[in-house]
Amino acid sequence: MLGLVPVILGYVPLTLAMASAAMVLALVLAVALAVERVFRVPILDQLVLLFISFFRGTPLLVQLFLFYYGLPQVLSFLTAIDGVTAAIMGLTLHFAAYMAETIRAAIIGVDRSQWEAAQSIGMTQGQMMRRVILPQAARVAAPTLVNYFIDMIKGTSLAFTLGVTEMMGAAQKEAAGSFLYFEAFLVVAVIYWIMVEGLSQAQKALEIRLNKAYAR
Amino acid sequence: MIRIEGLTKRFGGTAVLNAIDLEIAKGERVVVIGPSGTGKSTLLRCINFLDRPDAGRITVGDISVDATRASRADILALRRATAFVFQNYGLFAHRTAQENIMEALITVQKRPRAEAEAQARRILKEIGLADKADSYPASLSGGQQQRVGIGRAMAIGAQLMLFDEPTSALDPEWVGEVLDLMRSVAAQGQTMLIVTHEMRFAREIADRVIFMEGGRIVEQGPPAQIFDAPQDPRLQRFLARVSA
Numbered sequence: 001m002l003g004l005v006p007v008i009l010g011y012v013p014l015t016l017a018m019a020s021a022a023m024v025l026a027l028v029l030a031v032a033l034a035v036e037r038v039f040r041v042p043i044l045d046q047l048v049l050l051f052i053s054f055f056r057g058t059p060l061l062v063q064l065f066l067f068y069y070g071l072p073q074v075l076s077f078l079t080a081i082d083g084v085t086a087a088i089m090g091l092t093l094h095f096a097a098y099m100a101e102t103i104r105a106a107i108i109g110v111d112r113s114q115w116e117a118a119q120s121i122g123m124t125q126g127q128m129m130r131r132v133i134l135p136q137a138a139r140v141a142a143p144t145l146v147n148y149f150i151d152m153i154k155g156t157s158l159a160f161t162l163g164v165t166e167m168m169g170a171a172q173k174e175a176a177g178s179f180l181y182f183e184a185f186l187v188v189a190v191i192y193w194i195m196v197e198g199l200s201q202a203q204k205a206l207e208i209r210l211n212k213a214y215a216r
Numbered sequence: 217m218i219r220i221e222g223l224t225k226r227f228g229g230t231a232v233l234n235a236i237d238l239e240i241a242k243g244e245r246v247v248v249i250g251p252s253g254t255g256k257s258t259l260l261r262c263i264n265f266l267d268r269p270d271a272g273r274i275t276v277g278d279i280s281v282d283a284t285r286a287s288r289a290d291i292l293a294l295r296r297a298t299a300f301v302f303q304n305y306g307l308f309a310h311r312t313a314q315e316n317i318m319e320a321l322i323t324v325q326k327r328p329r330a331e332a333e334a335q336a337r338r339i340l341k342e343i344g345l346a347d348k349a350d351s352y353p354a355s356l357s358g359g360q361q362q363r364v365g366i367g368r369a370m371a372i373g374a375q376l377m378l379f380d381e382p383t384s385a386l387d388p389e390w391v392g393e394v395l396d397l398m399r400s401v402a403a404q405g406q407t408m409l410i411v412t413h414e415m416r417f418a419r420e421i422a423d424r425v426i427f428m429e430g431g432r433i434v435e436q437g438p439p440a441q442i443f444d445a446p447q448d449p450r451l452q453r454f455l456a457r458v459s460a
Binding site: 111113114116117118119120121122123124127131132135136139212213214215 | 264265266292295296299300302304305306307308309310311312319320323324352353354355368372
């Protein structure tokens with residue numbers, strides 16, 4: 001069983017790379033979606049609502065299959081996309097929809113006095129969002145966003161279903177050769193668990209930093 | 217010079233500001249008094265476009281904005297020529313005292329960081345908070361927060377400084393230090409438009425006192441005239457009530 005550990009550990013970087021890439025992209029997309037939802041740009045607003053509705057309303061696995069196996073039949077240029085890219089795209093779109101709502105709520109929660117103070121000193125809307133509103137919303141949204149990142153790390157295991165050999169795929173192969181199914185998947189479970197625990201510690205440090213300004 | 221013509225604001229069906237006309241000379245200190253809910257704060261907020269006026273024209277120096285067709289650029293120009301001091305301070309909660317004062321200089325006026333820091337430190341000294349430069353608003357007293365609020369307004373170098381009941385949210389013990397700072401701002405020749413309930417302060421600092429009721433300017437004049445020889449019965453009643 002211990003022989004399995006280094007084999008599966010070898011795939012940790014891939015898991016973290018997929019999750020990190022999807023997290024960065026999802027954050028950027030989610031902030032854009034959230035800001036749009038706050039300002040409600042005509043027409044764009046309906047499209048954003050539709051986007052969020054679809055990606056929250058359907059299972060991640062179904063979305064991944066739809067993009068990886070389904071869409072290339074309709075849009076031929078997607079045929080060239082490999083499983084890793086498809087998984088990152090799927091995770092990005094799926095989690096951006098959830099994160100957009102979290103960030104929107106955090107933005108709306110920033111006290112009115114902060115918006116007015118930013119306006120009164122002559123900031124443009126962009127400056128106000130970048131310098132005043134988003135940094136304060138980040139503090140409120142951070143714990144929930146870290147939760148989504150944890151979900152995302154675990155969600156990378158679905159890339160296995162797109163033919164990507166990641167931790168899950170490697171365990172499956174090892175188990176098939178050795179019949180050590182319990183051991184193989186137990187190793188996978190423990191490695192995920194340890195990664196998430198590490199992240200929880202990082203979350204505490206992050207929260208302390210973000211709350212620095214609010215200590216009395 | 218500041219000129220306000222026909223400034224009107226309605227909330228729902230009621231006119232909170234009813235075609236206000238007002239001229240303020242450079243360096244003049246105008247204090248607005250009157251019962252609550254008569255549009256004093258709305259007047260200030262409309263000048264800063266925090267509330268968008270429904271009609272009227274606002275002129276500050278060479279910036280002149282028609283409320284009915286003010287563009288985004290007009291509004292920014294007007295806000296950059298004026299500074300606002302809020303009743304509830306409105307300090308940026310995630311920034312230190314010094315960063316609050318620097319923010320407009322760096323983000324809006326695009327001044328070099330070193331220059332902005334130097335000016336912020338000068339202002340911190342002026343408002344008596346040099347030792348609190350790195351403190352966040354949450355760790356400052358109400359009086360200290362409002363002094364930073366005034367410091368932030370001073371940094372802008374505005375042609376007109378608007379004070380919206382700057383001491384109303386303060387515990388009595390902090391009112392004095394904020395009024396002292398406003399006196400020293402006034403002594404520098406800053407043009408000021410102040411809404412306040414501090415009648416003694418109004419009498420002392422104002423070149424002119426404006427009494428508003430029902431969204432209109434009912435009476436105005438030098439403090440001695442307004443406080444010692446009020447003409448309009450509404451002003452007489454108001455003064456009787458606040459001095460009682």
